[in-house]
Amino acid sequence: MADISKLESIASQVRRDIVRMVHRVQSGHPGGSLGCTEYFVALYFEILKHNSKNFSMDAVNEDLFFLSNGHISPVFYSVLSRSGYFDVEELNTFRKLNSRLQGHPTTHENLPGVRIASGSLGQGMSVAIGAALSKKLNKDNRLVFSLHGDGEIQEGQIWEAAMFAPHHKVDNLISTIDANGQQIDGKTDDVMALGDIGEKFKTFGWDVMKIQDGNDMAQVVEGLNAAIAKTGKGKPVMIIMNTDMGAGVDFMAGTHKWHGIPPNDEQLENALGQLEETLGDY
Amino acid sequence: MKEYLDQGAKDTRSGFGAGLVELGRNNPKVVTLCADLIGSLKMGDFQKEFPDRFFQVGIAEANMIGIAAGLTIGDKIPFTGTFANFSTGRVYDQIRQSVAYSGKNVKICASHSGLTLGEDGATHQILEDIGLMKMLPGMTVINTCDYNQTKAATLAIADYEGPVYLRFGRPKVPNFTPVDQNFEIGKAVVLSEGTDVSIIATGHLVWKALEAAKALEEKGISAEVVNVHTIKPLDDKTILASAKKTGCVVTAEEHQAYGGLGESVSGLLAREFPAPQEYVAVMDSFGESGTPEQLLEKYGLNAASIIASAEKAIKRKS
Incomplete structure (x- = not known):
């Protein structure tokens, strides 16, 4: 059984990392990062079978994760470092010159834990499918996970990938859509309505499930385990995960306004006051 | 001057197809992807002989490039096949981010390049693809001259680690380079x-x-x-x-x-x-x-x- 309170405690530290990283360099994307914190912590500290100490690009007999909406790099970097891929002190270099922690994740600087560049949206599901096919060819039974923004699925390539995965029975893939209903220019409903995302993927042939509250650690862990139980049955698995953009910091929550702007000094103090330091700040 | 004998006109794309089958037999890491143009790319023989290592992606080139990038994770060597226009201009950003910037060992193989695909006209006759591909950091760009050279290049790029754009064509043209040539990437x-x-x-x-x-x-x-x-x-x-x-x-x-x-x-x-x-x-x-x-x-x-x-x-x- 997962120790939910322990995971919650890690999540609090990850949220501190996120706001401190974007504050320090006065750029980056806190909103989506905060919203997906439970997902990342559950994945890296509970779900994935992975070897963080000895990173291998090919990840034979390991589970794989691909971040398709690369702009939420702060949460990705925090969780990678906190789970042992690299030293947490390196979070200090986020978005700075000569850093391995580029604004958007990349393999180019050989940062352990990153297996594909992302940032230009809509490409990660295809990559995840390719890696899942590679695992099948290698008779490697581990799974491939991918995360996508809900705004991101406005990109056409997502639907090319959505069509391919069921046709080729890529049933070792668990994709998740972060359904926060927000994108840069406002609510997704106003910018470009997505309709019923779950129904869309279902119609394409995916096994679709929901995580009702993606900011409730117990629900996220339970949901990911339920998704794993659905693998190997001929269909790719899709999780529609409702989250609150900016979750965990009251003045950032529930709005697109904190998609891509950093807090000032006063706002940082306010945010940190809401987030317990559990593992020690970097 | 040195005389060259045309050993009989053949299309360069058939050299690609022949090279692929040979690779299929000799290199288990090689996998292929095609976007609804198996016949045009001469990928049918590979598909028949190695159905588990061939992926039909349908008319979805962006997805094909992304899947190819993903297949390299797990040590596969993916060869994608479609027309030159759909191999480059249509999917430039996918190649840029998921292949070139990510340093993935993908071989982007393009037939029907240039004017000589003929009657289909300008929508299909890309004349900018070499420029698009050579601008990408780390991308190797190859344009072969005949059947024998295209086959040799197809074999050679599988042994080279890194992204490659291999450009060839549709018409039958004189086949004059040696059948057993050693294709050396980067050597004129x-x-x-x-x-x-x-x-x-x-x-x-x-x-x-x-x-x-x-x-x-x-x-x-x-x-x-x-x-x-x-x-x-x-x-x-x-x-x-x-x-x-x-x-x-x-x-x-x-x-x-x-x-x-x-x-x-x-x-x-x-x-x-x-x-x-x-x-x-x-x-x-x-x-x-x-x-x-x-x-x-x-x-x-x-x-x-x-x-x-x-x-x-x-x-x-x-």
Whole structure:
């Protein structure tokens, strides 16, 4: 059984990392990062079978994760470092010159834990499918996970990938859509309505499930385990995960306004006051 | 000049198909993907013999490039196949981010490049693909001249670690390079030595360059013919040695002058050895429908153009 309170405690530290990283360099994307914190912590500290100490690009007999909406790099970097891929002190270099922690994740600087560049949206599901096919060819039974923004699925390539995965029975893939209903220019409903995302993927042939509250650690862990139980049955698995953009910091929550702007000094103090330091700040 | 025998016209894309099957048998890491053009890309034999290592992606080239990038994780060597236009311009950002920037070992294989796919017209005749691909950091760009060379290149790129753009075509063209050639990426081939002008050609224009050199010889002009099958990395050494020997250059390619082989050669000459250069290339224009031969003539991509350009380049030598 997962120790939910322990995971919650890690999540609090990850949220501190996120706001401190974007504050320090006065750029980056806190909103989506905060919203997906439970997902990342559950994945890296509970779900994935992975070897963080000895990173291998090919990840034979390991589970794989691909971040398709690369702009939420702060949460990705925090969780990678906190789970042992690299030293947490390196979070200090986020978005700075000569850093391995580029604004958007990349393999180019050989940062352990990153297996594909992302940032230009809509490409990660295809990559995840390719890696899942590679695992099948290698008779490697581990799974491939991918995360996508809900705004991101406005990109056409997502639907090319959505069509391919069921046709080729890529049933070792668990994709998740972060359904926060927000994108840069406002609510997704106003910018470009997505309709019923779950129904869309279902119609394409995916096994679709929901995580009702993606900011409730117990629900996220339970949901990911339920998704794993659905693998190997001929269909790719899709999780529609409702989250609150900016979750965990009251003045950032529930709005697109904190998609891509950093807090000032006063706002940082306010945010940190809401987030317990559990593992020690970097 | 050295004589080359046409061993019988064949299409370069069939050289790709033959190379793929050989790779299938000898290299279990090789997998292939096609976007609804199995027949056009000559990928049918690979598909039949290795159905588990072939992926039909449908008419979805962006997805194909992304899947290919993902397949490299787990140590596969993916070869994608579609027309040159859909292999490059249509999927530029996917190649840029998921393949080139991510440093993935993907082989992007493109048929129907240039004008010589013929009647389909300009929507399908990409003349900018070499430029698009050579601008990407770390991308190797290859344009082969005949069936034998295309087969050899297909085999060679599987042994090379890194992203590659392999460009070939649809029409049957003279097959004149050795059947058992060792294809060395980045190494230009001096096909015929000469002293008055260097004809530096790539792809289908290499045979036209040999035809032109023969006609020039009859006029008393000694032309050196260099087959630059790898546009990036460019074989600076061989090209410079030839330019220094002859003092002027004609570049010939089935591509736009902007962004093509000629531009790469110009850059090299400007940096190392300024010399007169004439371009045989498409001049800032789209193509159109017609037979391959008609199009090559209309757009000046033939032996007659190479001859005229050679004479002009020689005149410009001071």
